[in-house]
Amino acid sequence: MNQTIEIASICEFMNRHLADVFETMLSIKAVAAPNTGMPPSEERVTGSVAFAGEHICGAVYLHFGKPFAGHVAATMLGLAVEELGEAEVNDVVGEVTNMLTGGLKSWLCDSGAECAVSTPSIIRGSSFVIEPVPDVLREWLVFDCDHTRIVVEIHVKVG
Amino acid sequence: MATKILSVDDSRTIRLIVGKAFRPYNVTLVEAANGEEGLVVAAREKPELIILDVTMPVMDGVTMLAKLKEDPELKAIPVIMLTAESGRENVLQIARLGVRDYLVKPFKEDQLIEKAMRCVTLEKRPVPTPV
Numbered sequence: 001m002n003q004t005i006e007i008a009s010i011c012e013f014m015n016r017h018l019a020d021v022f023e024t025m026l027s028i029k030a031v032a033a034p035n036t037g038m039p040p041s042e043e044r045v046t047g048s049v050a051f052a053g054e055h056i057c058g059a060v061y062l063h064f065g066k067p068f069a070g071h072v073a074a075t076m077l078g079l080a081v082e083e084l085g086e087a088e089v090n091d092v093v094g095e096v097t098n099m100l101t102g103g104l105k106s107w108l109c110d111s112g113a114e115c116a117v118s119t120p121s122i123i124r125g126s127s128f129v130i131e132p133v134p135d136v137l138r139e140w141l142v143f144d145c146d147h148t149r150i151v152v153e154i155h156v157k158v159g
Numbered sequence: 160m161a162t163k164i165l166s167v168d169d170s171r172t173i174r175l176i177v178g179k180a181f182r183p184y185n186v187t188l189v190e191a192a193n194g195e196e197g198l199v200v201a202a203r204e205k206p207e208l209i210i211l212d213v214t215m216p217v218m219d220g221v222t223m224l225a226k227l228k229e230d231p232e233l234k235a236i237p238v239i240m241l242t243a244e245s246g247r248e249n250v251l252q253i254a255r256l257g258v259r260d261y262l263v264k265p266f267k268e269d270q271l272i273e274k275a276m277r278c279v280t281l282e283k284r285p286v287p288t289p290v
């Protein structure tokens with residue numbers, strides 16, 4: 001590995017990359033906001049993609065409130081929210097999470113930390129917390145998008 | 160006559176976005192969810208262009224492309240590859256495969272149309288006249 005990857009650098013990259021993904025795919029401006037953690041009991045649609053390599057492993061979780069997940073899916077597919085079922089919304093949230101993590105994978109590989117990514121999965125519910133196992137660092141990145149807050153949760157284990 | 164384009168992607172979302180991008184054009188879009196299905200559909204439909212995802216279950220885009228290039232009837236079909244990974248190694252690998260072009264996700268629909276137009280002729284669908 002060329003250098004030690006620090007979670008702060010990963011967060012810095014993800015701040016830029018999320019804004020890029022939202023601008024390109026959705027024409028939505030995502031602005032980094034103060035880290036206030038997860039909303040306590042909002043019903044959420046969360047996409048997750050794991051990454052793993054010899055020197056680094058972890059996961060990216062993208063948390064949307066349920067109404068915003070529908071809005072994102074409708075915008076991306078050019079359909080009305082009413083036309084969408086749960087499956088379509090899940091598929092879009094999974095794909096956006098996949099694009100986010102795919103970009104992270106490229107950045108990690110270019111930084112000397114080769115890794116592979118998993119296929120996306122979806123968690124739906126409210127009041128759930130994803131607990132990292134010991135030795136795994138966790139960071140939350142909060143963004144304001146169209147007056148709605150979205151959260152990217154990153155779990156990383158280096159070395 | 161409509162231009163026939165094959166979209167091969169395991170993500171229904173991406174296939175829908177590809178469909179949305181080509182909606183204003185006189186295009187018949189056929190779809191497949193992985194490389195294995197993609198080869199079957201390509202042999203049956205003989206598309207003029209293939210939009211091919213790299214990472215897919217069952218058979219990935221790289222393997223499908225290699226098999227296309229081995230088939231005398233399909234090897235001339237231009238292929239635009241879609242990838243979620245923009246890393247140097249990944250881009251080099253794609254370039255070595257002999258694809259016509261590639262597009263990194265996230266992408267704008269205009270970018271896809273622009274790249275497709277370099278491979279095939281796309282005609283705008285006639286706007287229906289109000290009765």
